Every structure is written in structure tokens, then in C-alpha cells.
Amino acid sequence: MSSTIQIQNLGKVFPLRGAAGKTGATFTALDDINLEVRAGEFLSIVGPSGCGKSSLLDILAGLVPPSSGRVLIDGATITGPSPDRAVVFQQYALLPWRTAIKNIEFGLEAKGIPARERTEKARHFLQLVGLEGFDNHYPHELSGGMKQRVAIARSLACDPGVLLMDEPFAALDAQTREILQDELLRIWETAGTTIVFITHGIDEAVYLGQRVAVMSSRPGRIKTVVDIPLTNRWNAGQDTRSTPEFTRLRHEIWGFLQDEYRKAEAQERVAVAAAHQVTAAE
Numbered sequence: 001m002s003s004t005i006q007i008q009n010l011g012k013v014f015p016l017r018g019a020a021g022k023t024g025a026t027f028t029a030l031d032d033i034n035l036e037v038r039a040g041e042f043l044s045i046v047g048p049s050g051c052g053k054s055s056l057l058d059i060l061a062g063l064v065p066p067s068s069g070r071v072l073i074d075g076a077t078i079t080g081p082s083p084d085r086a087v088v089f090q091q092y093a094l095l096p097w098r099t100a101i102k103n104i105e106f107g108l109e110a111k112g113i114p115a116r117e118r119t120e121k122a123r124h125f126l127q128l129v130g131l132e133g134f135d136n137h138y139p140h141e142l143s144g145g146m147k148q149r150v151a152i153a154r155s156l157a158c159d160p161g162v163l164l165m166d167e168p169f170a171a172l173d174a175q176t177r178e179i180l181q182d183e184l185l186r187i188w189e190t191a192g193t194t195i196v197f198i199t200h201g202i203d204e205a206v207y208l209g210q211r212v213a214v215m216s217s218r219p220g221r222i223k224t225v226v227d228i229p230l231t232n233r234w235n236a237g238q239d240t241r242s243t244p245e246f247t248r249l250r251h252e253i254w255g256f257l258q259d260e261y262r263k264a265e266a267q268e269r270v271a272v273a274a275a276h277q278v279t280a281a282e
């Protein structure tokens with residue numbers, strides 16, 4: 001299953017509180033975001049720290065309401081979370097008392113799928129993420145990469161139209177990360193789900209995305225969207241990251257981002273100084 005996403009004039013404003021809990025002021029995290037994601041597309045979103053990437057993903061997941069604008073999935077405005085939009089976070093969020101297979105079955109239980117069908121489905125997805133034979137392992141018996149594979153399998157087992165991923169590989173070592181990037185592309189090609197993938201890493205964004213949306217520093221806006229015409233990344237038997245095309249795309253996105261990194265750093269310095277002033281005044 002794969003769904004379209006339309007993000008229209010989206011904004012998010014948070015209340016701002018002083019050190020002593022004083023209220024009144026607000027803080028604009030996202031401003032006038034407009035973006036369309038095609039059914040079955042893999043879209044990466046990259047931006048400086050604090051630009052609102054996670055806030056945007058939380059809104060797409062329906063976990064947080066927007067302050068203005070709207071998000072439509074297959075033409076219908078979202079009003080809250082739904083099993084049609086699965087989320088994979090940086091932290092694996094597995095249930096420690098359940099085995100790998102039982103973790104994958106969790107969402108299927110909530111959907112009321114009969115036990116036998118559930119187990120068959122869970123086993124299929126365990127195999128899809130390369131963990132055949134690990135059915136009865138508990139999370140503490142799995143490496144970080146394996147846990148994230150289980151989390152991805154659990155998300156996909158419910159056949160979501162959209163898979164939302166918030167820096168899912170950030171906690172993994174570089175080598176495991178590259179292996180899982182290839183695995184994710186293979187899984188995406190098999191499952192055909194629309195994927196929105198948030199990352200800090202330009203290389204990761206370019207390697208995975210068919211397009212990369214670059215966000216500006218605070219307030220978060222879509223600065224530009226770059227097409228990534230790389231093909232056969234994971235099965236070409238070549239080191240895609242070393243090709244001139246990859247280097248060119250990486251450099252193009254870096255060019256868009258470097259000003260934003262500088263702005264984000266300056267904003268952080270101002271925010272820290274302001275917080276010190278508030279604390280001193282109180």
C-alpha cells in the first residue's frame with residue numbers, strides 16, 4: 001500500500017516559557033511548509049538542528065496538531081494518529097518483555113487479526129528484514145541494528161500507506177548504518193510504501209531519497225527540493241557513494257545547507273544568552 005501526502009501552508013507555534021514558568025510569548029517552529037509526496041516515493045528531509053524536522057514528522061504522524069495549515073493523506077485531512085502512518089524513531093521502542101516475533105505481532109493484535117495469520121505475517125516481515133531464525137529472541141538479546149530491523153518489520157506488518165522515519169539509524173555505528181540503508185532501500189522496493197525519512201546526514205539523505213527536501217533554520221521552511229536521479233544504489237555492485245554524480249548531489253545540498261547551519265548556530269547563541277538574562281532577572 002502507498003499513499004500520497006500533501007502538506008499545505010503548515011505552521012507550528014509553541015508557547016515559550018521563561019525559566020520561572022512565565023508564559024505569553026510564542027515561538028514559531030515551522031512556517032508555511034508546502035510539500036507533496038507522491039505515492040510510493042522515498043523523500044528525505046534534511047536540515048540543521050532545531051529547524052523543526054521532528055515537529056514536522058510528529059504532525060505527519062498525527063501525534064501533534066498543526067497551528068495552521070493542514071496535511072492530507074490520499075486527499076483526507078489528518079486529525080490524529082492512524083495505523084496507516086507508521087513511525088520509526090531513533091530509539092527502537094520495542095516491548096522488552098516480548099520476543100521479536102511477538103513485537104511484530106503487536107500491531108496486528110490491535111487490528112484483530114487471528115493468531116495464525118498474525119504469526120505467518122510477522123514471520124514474513126521478520127524474513128524481509130533479514131532476521132529469519134530470530135523469532136524467539138528478546139530485544140536485549142539483539143544488537144542495535146537488529147532491534148531497528150524488528151521496529152521496521154513491526155511498522156511494515158500493519159501495511160501502512162506511509163512510513164515516517166525520524167533519524168532511525170542515528171544511534172548505530174557507521175557500518176551498520178550503511179548496511180541498514182541498503183536493507184531499507186531493498187524493503188522499500190519490495191513493499192512500495194511511501195517513505196518520509198528525516199536525517200541530519202547529507203550523505204544519508206542523498207543515498208536514500210528520490211528527492212531531498214532541504215529545510216531552513218528557524219523557523220523551519222522548505223528551502224528547496226532537489227531531485228536525486230541515482231538508480232540501482234544497492235544492487236549495482238558499485239560504490240554509489242564514490243561516484244561523481246553522488247559527489248555532485250552531495251555538494252549541491254551542502255551548498256544549500258551551509259548558510260542554514262551558520263544561522264542555526266547564531267540563533268542558538270542568542271537563545272542561550274537570552275535564557276541567561278531571564279534567569280539573572282528572576
Ligand SMILES: Nc1ncnc2c1ncn2[C@@H]1O[C@H](COP(=O)(O)OP(=O)(O)OP(=O)(O)O)[C@@H](O)[C@H]1O
Pocket residue numbers: 014015027029047048049050051052053054055056200
Ligand atoms: N513541545 C515543545 N514545546 C516547545 N518548543 C518545542 C517543542 N517541541 C519542539 N520545540 C522546539 O521547536 C524547535 C524545533 O524542534 P524539533 O525537535 O522539531 O527540531 P529538529 O530539527 O528535529 O531538531 P534536531 O535535529 O536537533 O532533532 C526547537 O527549537 C525545539 O526546542
